[in-house]
Amino acid sequence: MARGHSIILFHPSQNISGSAEVSTPSEMAPAGLSLGASVLCLLAWAHLATADRVYIHPFHLLVYSKSSCDQLEKPRAESPPDPTFTPVPIQAKSSTVDEQALREQLVRATQQLEAEERLRAVKVGVLLNFMGFHMYKMLSETRSAASGAVLSPVALFGTLTSFYLGALDPTASRLQAFLGVPGEDRGCTSRLDGHKVLSALQTIQGLLVAQGGAGSRARLLLSTVVGLFTAPGLRLKQPFVQGLSSISPVTLSRSLDLSTDPDLAAEKINRFMQAVTGWEMGRPLTGVNPDSTLLFNTYVHFQGKMKGFSLLPGLQEFWVDNTTSVSVPMLLGIGTFHYWSDTQNNLSVTRVPLSANACLLLIQPHRPPNLRQVEALTFQHNFLTRMKNLSPRAIRLTMPQLTLKGSYDLQDLLAQTKLPALLGAEANLGKISDANLRVGKVLNSVLFELKADEGEQPTESAPQPAGPEVLEVTLNSPFLLAVLERDSAALHFLGRVSNPLSAA
Numbered sequence: 001m002a003r004g005h006s007i008i009l010f011h012p013s014q015n016i017s018g019s020a021e022v023s024t025p026s027e028m029a030p031a032g033l034s035l036g037a038s039v040l041c042l043l044a045w046a047h048l049a050t051a052d053r054v055y056i057h058p059f060h061l062l063v064y065s066k067s068s069c070d071q072l073e074k075p076r077a078e079s080p081p082d083p084t085f086t087p088v089p090i091q092a093k094s095s096t097v098d099e100q101a102l103r104e105q106l107v108r109a110t111q112q113l114e115a116e117e118r119l120r121a122v123k124v125g126v127l128l129n130f131m132g133f134h135m136y137k138m139l140s141e142t143r144s145a146a147s148g149a150v151l152s153p154v155a156l157f158g159t160l161t162s163f164y165l166g167a168l169d170p171t172a173s174r175l176q177a178f179l180g181v182p183g184e185d186r187g188c189t190s191r192l193d194g195h196k197v198l199s200a201l202q203t204i205q206g207l208l209v210a211q212g213g214a215g216s217r218a219r220l221l222l223s224t225v226v227g228l229f230t231a232p233g234l235r236l237k238q239p240f241v242q243g244l245s246s247i248s249p250v251t252l253s254r255s256l257d258l259s260t261d262p263d264l265a266a267e268k269i270n271r272f273m274q275a276v277t278g279w280e281m282g283r284p285l286t287g288v289n290p291d292s293t294l295l296f297n298t299y300v301h302f303q304g305k306m307k308g309f310s311l312l313p314g315l316q317e318f319w320v321d322n323t324t325s326v327s328v329p330m331l332l333g334i335g336t337f338h339y340w341s342d343t344q345n346n347l348s349v350t351r352v353p354l355s356a357n358a359c360l361l362l363i364q365p366h367r368p369p370n371l372r373q374v375e376a377l378t379f380q381h382n383f384l385t386r387m388k389n390l391s392p393r394a395i396r397l398t399m400p401q402l403t404l405k406g407s408y409d410l411q412d413l414l415a416q417t418k419l420p421a422l423l424g425a426e427a428n429l430g431k432i433s434d435a436n437l438r439v440g441k442v443l444n445s446v447l448f449e450l451k452a453d454e455g456e457q458p459t460e461s462a463p464q465p466a467g468p469e470v471l472e473v474t475l476n477s478p479f480l481l482a483v484l485e486r487d488s489a490a491l492h493f494l495g496r497v498s499n500p501l502s503a504a
Helices: 033-051 066-072 099-110 114-143 153-165 172-179 195-211 238-243 264-276 368-378 385-390 412-418
Strands: 007-008 019-025 149-151 222-231 250-255 293-306 309-311 315-321 325-328 331-344 347-353 358-365 391-400 401-410 443-452 471-474 479-485 490-497
Touching: 099 443, 114 149, 114 195, 114 385, 114 490, 149 401, 149 443, 153 172, 153 195, 153 222, 153 238, 153 293, 153 331, 153 412, 153 443, 195 391, 195 479, 195 490, 222 264, 250 264, 250 358, 250 391, 250 443, 264 293, 309 443, 331 385, 331 443, 347 385, 347 391, 358 368, 358 391, 368 479, 401 412, 401 490, 412 443, 443 490
Parallel strands: 222 250, 293 443, 391 471
Antiparallel strands: 149 490, 222 293, 309 331, 315 325, 331 347, 331 391, 347 358, 358 479, 401 443, 479 490
8 A cells, every 4th residue: 555545543432632543454344245345445445555646535435525625615705604494393293204115215325326335335334333333332331231232333423423514623523533534634625524424324224224126025124213302492504404314314303492391301302202203212311401402312213024033932031140031032043044153252153144235143152141241352343354254054043032222322422432522512513503502412212123024934834954963042141233234344233132121
């Protein structure tokens, strides 16, 4: 690689004003990529290596182009002020979310993708995986081993990018560095283009659900809804809200009194989102700060139907710990899955296909009390590289039918990362509103469901795997999971299942 063209990644645990770790292309290549995406990566690296005289930003697909910069740098006198609007009261009538329509919209967004768009999705996938692992660690540390956890790296990265879209310096520069794209003091053409990143996140979402086209029977559903809740009279800028449509086609802006009775305000928001989405989320919003003027909440619903799996009759035991069990519905699948037993670290991994380009990774400690240790070893930046060790194996897999509910406040995670002021009172969010915003809770809520595909034949009637002896894999004690989209190598969900019946 030519000198000066290394890719620089800021890991979220680093001080964003400090030095960065330099990674080589071989270290950064995401494992599990499709052949096409891998070729695109190699072409991009080759282009960087030959560009000795013309500087090319290492994240050139994610930053502003020269023409965009010329437009942005026009004197303010030539640019009309952004139009604004006041959100309607929260009691105003709203249509319910049509999840099938949202899925079809995502599928259409991935049809006839250009090579550059696919490569952009790969680059964003790398960044959001790094961010996801770090923030999952922060989340896990706030929860006891007996409680579960579920996090969406895509929603998390999308939330931070949305705030970047609405930020001015110095907040914008700090958010850009935290997202993993150094500005390098090279002016406008080194500045992150938030619209490009949100578009790439839409591509990543679409690739997850796109099997079979827009009109096919969906095995995977992924729906994202954003709620912007403001104090009465606060005006939001239209370009900001419209810019969120890539990551969330349904963005609901509503106003309500956040200060007089914060608990009542939280209750109203929870009722409103329940009515609009029909989703029952875990850990509903509580304790609104009465000084807040803006709440930014992201709600994600994922539903996967597992081909070739059937629901076992009756309820089965799931051991929460050595002495406590709960009765839960279990799924059975018999087939050839990719598997790896890591005897050195006392864990095993089973990969189950969810679609042609998406898979479920199930990580099981050999000794259940070691779940925390396995979690710390597994959910790291080399996770996908280690998944190359999996190989085909005839398996009889038994696992719980899952309905995981989890919520977390991004403000709490930022405080743990020693960046409590990033979205604090001093944050400059002048592209969201001309008012002096005070951002309260920034909630990410996830509803994650896995069930048998009822449209498929029961597993008992399917041909039995041939060859070696069938391996019994039974997930009847706490385990970890991840959902991977393989074209972009993006991890959509990371989770710990301690009790299938409790919210995370």
